[in-house]
Amino acid sequence: MSEHHESRLAKLEKIQDMGVDPWGAHFPNRQWNSEVRSLAHQVKYQLQDGSVKELPDFDDPQNPVDYRQWKNDAGSGEEIGPQVRVAGRIILLRGQGKIKFITLRDWTGDIQIMIGKAQVGDRDFEMTKHFDLGDWIAVEGRLGRTNTAELTVFAAKLHFMCKTLEPPPEKHAGLQDSELKQRQRYLDLTYNEGVMDTFLKRTQIVQSIRNTLAQRQYCEIEGPTLHTIAGGAAARPFTTYHNALDMPLFMRIALELHLKRLMVGGMERVYELGRVYRNEGLSPRHNPEFTMLEAYQAFGNYEVMMELTEQIILDALKATGQGFQVEWNGQAIDFSPPFARKTYDELFHEATGLEPGNTQAIAEYAKKIGLDPLGKHPDVVKSEVFEEKVEDSLMGPLFVIDYPASICPLTKRKASNPQVAERFELFIQGMEIANAYTELNDPLLQEELFRTQLEGQADEDSMAKMDEDFVLALRNGMPPAGGLGIGIDRLVMLLTNSRSIRDVILFPVLRPQSQQNPSKDDAALTQAEVAEQ
């Protein structure tokens, strides 16, 4: 066991010896640190004649005020301020003889506490000797300012809330090791600047999306995450097994097919915001489980969904207190509406100089850039070239519209040109953020497309799996509709200036640690020994 653990356990005992519960209790009427900060204007200076003076503005960097001098000039009197009740974690601790300063942090921010032996009494001051960085405490006291004008709670009564048995990260640099940041996210949240903010913003974004959809009378549902056929996207699923039913199950890779069943059932505007699972590689843009929004609107089309996508993003910007100009990874993103639109073929031509219809030339070009066009449908080859040469360079926000129909088996074709599917993808900073169609509702064509896809495709390509149950649903009649998918994690990345998807997922997938942490076993042993004594 390390010196840190020993020291903390010893202090834990001393707190118990004082008759204080080191694990704390209910602390009613507690105020957030941010609330208390907003009471700063109530701190005033009362002169001996009873008149009250406002304090000067200490926050003006142009005009620094020496508070000690100011009080001197004002004449003898006393600072007055509201009584407050705060609670939080001890982040910094500065002792100065019979006085202690604590920087107390809650999830709204920091506030300084001053504890004077004469003010809190011997017993509470004795307790401060057993404080460690990271401990949770609660404080009752008067809000005021120190001689250096720092807004401070002058403690009258202390309450111990929770002992911390592990030492905190380094107090200036914080937790730098990206592995520890992910494994011990609780430390990352408390001690690293901006981390709490990022995850609170994530919540705001998700709430904003729900609000936007609610305003349009969309209904949120919860579909099954265990599927008998993992469909709705081309991805390798995670497999699992149900014992009582004695059958394999797949974790869902998309929300699409069940939402469409609900459209058949007459849920005319329906969405799910939930987790999907894809058994594929990891990268700064891919986590094996991630959050998707899928929304379907009866009698809509992909144009309607484009407008909705834009609204969702603009509302999310507003909800996170941002304008149209956002900085991301050192670059500027301009979200000013309307977002640009370009057709697939247009972009293809711009990037390659090739005619989008010239399959021969495209196949040769594909070979030249290291792709293998042999035995593939011309549109698949074209799509591979597109992914290789176009997608990464789309800084956007840009709606890419009108995809080749043969690579979109769930999408309705354009009435004027059946070779083209009514589909768009939204690209920002080279990332695919949204994907939407005018949904295919022709069960006969759907069945045929499933079959065509099946030919010559690998077994694990689940998109190719015939989903007869889904086709049956379509045979019962799904209204024409627009459908939309948005990758929530990637959207959060863009709106929080996060470079890695693992910075916006609280607990990303990690391998288990290689060795057992020996300090844990030691601690358990020693606690048992302590109990014996």
Place this chain on the structure above:
RNA sequence: GCCUCCGUAGCUCAGUUGGUUAGAGCAGCUGACUCUUACUCAGCGGGUCCAAGGUUCGAGUCCUUGCGGGGGUACCA
């Protein structure tokens, strides 16, 4: 999966061409201090150098394998 970089005290990091007993700051412990704010001052402790092998008179440093992480790449409508 493959390529590549990284792994040194609780944390953040140094560590020269392979050479004496592996260092610093924070954190910890002891003491002093009633307006500090990365408090200060005096003193003291703290290491499985990721793991296992190997080369060498000698390995934190070089080699091999493994483990964990970052990045790239492959897979990925």
